[in-house]
Amino acid sequence: MAKVIAILNQKGGVGKTTTTINLADTLSQQRYKVLVIDLDPQGNLSKVVSGGDVRFECNVMDLFSKENKSDINEMIRAVNGSEYFFYIPTDIRLSRVIESGLTLSFREVRLTKHLNKIKNDFDFIILDCPPNLSLTTTNAIVAADLFLMPINSGVFALDGLEDLLDALNEVTQDKTLNYYVFRNEVAVKNKIINGAIKEDLEQIAKERILKTVIRRSEHIGQASFMSLPVSKYKQGSTAINDYKSLAKEILTLFDTE
Template sequence: MTTTISVINQKGGVGKTTTVINLAARFAELGKRVLAFDLDPQGNLSTVLSGGRYEFNMTVADLFDKPKRVDIQATIIQGEANKEPIPNLYLVPADIRLSKVIEQSLTQIHRERILMRHLDKLDGQFDIILLDCPPNLSLTSTNAMMAADMFLIPVDGGSFSLNGLADLLDALEEVKETENVPYFAFRNERAKQNKLINEFLDEQLKGLRDRVGTNDKSGVLNSCIRREESIGQASVTSMPLRYYRPSALATMDYKELATEVLNKINELQR
């Protein structure tokens, strides 16, 4: 059974792309067949997981531009690191053209279901599909909301990282037409020395736990990704962290996050 996970937060710079990069690499390492789906016109995920490419024959823009004529299989490429294929890891890339195509797609019938219909055609080809969403609630984000089975919400070390979270959760519940949306927030880029901000965010996340109430499918994960320069360095060199610096402390953090997410997937599938 395929599980589609949307990594989403309408605030930019909270680490959505690095989360997808490193979770995808870890899941693939564990033998899961993974498809990373870039829904951000900036295309940073595409560059890193393709081993440094910036141009692609076909991208997610083609899926939105001509949804009835383009086969999703034609857009999937093998993930790479160090000029070598990453076993079990595949990518649907994006580029800046996606911005224009999305504007044009606003007139299409059932436009919020375009992605879901493409993913339905994969027919269990992958164990996990990871959707890297843009930092807004655009049509691509709405498509990701409609298609996803689970939502991961990274919260970084900025004092405004939870701004708009209530609006995001309201949007998820509206799109999914249920109050029992399986969403999980987690701390990302946590700096141990920032005690004041850490205490503030921890208190705010307690409020999120209170909002969950009787929805035992959602909450705050125990996993926490520490702030580490090697994470950014790995992205600059177009590699997941485990390929760039396997011994980095954050590599262990991503392993723990991946394990916790897999446990949540198992719980949801019971």
């Protein structure tokens, strides 16, 4: 039965999509069968995993549309012919469907219901959320077993984190909140900023901080630009090891349940 991981943070540009791609790529190389789902109408994830497409005939918006005629199985595509790495794409038309979907009944459990049909086919399902708390994010919150939040290293890195945790509590209600934060785009030499963020983060998230940090790496940016996971873009990049550590730590979280 697949473990469902939602990568979320309502702040933009903190590394949600980059984490989704590279974590899924790493797990799939370890022969875990992984499905990534693009829940952001911007479609950044879809563009990378499809190798550059921005329009998809059959896509996530059908899961949220009123007609609901679609079968989720028909939306699944292999990433570059892989037997282990799969995706469900989206495109900008999802934003209009979200607006009309706000009046649907049981609107927050739609994704969960669709995922129940395919959970036995995968080891991991990773949900790439948009930078807001809209309908697709609330669906991801209901569907997920684990919430993973990247935090970047900017001045405003931690702003909104407490609001996000409140939103998680509100949506999940009595479900125990299985969330972890981790630091992304860390400039290791910048000891003053790193120390300050670490201290503030510990105040908010305490024992919920992953040991792994993803360092700032120009290979990561270049790889997304070329529509590739970093392992396919630059052999030997230090970023590959960072994502291996992240995958390993996440696997241990599930082991100890």
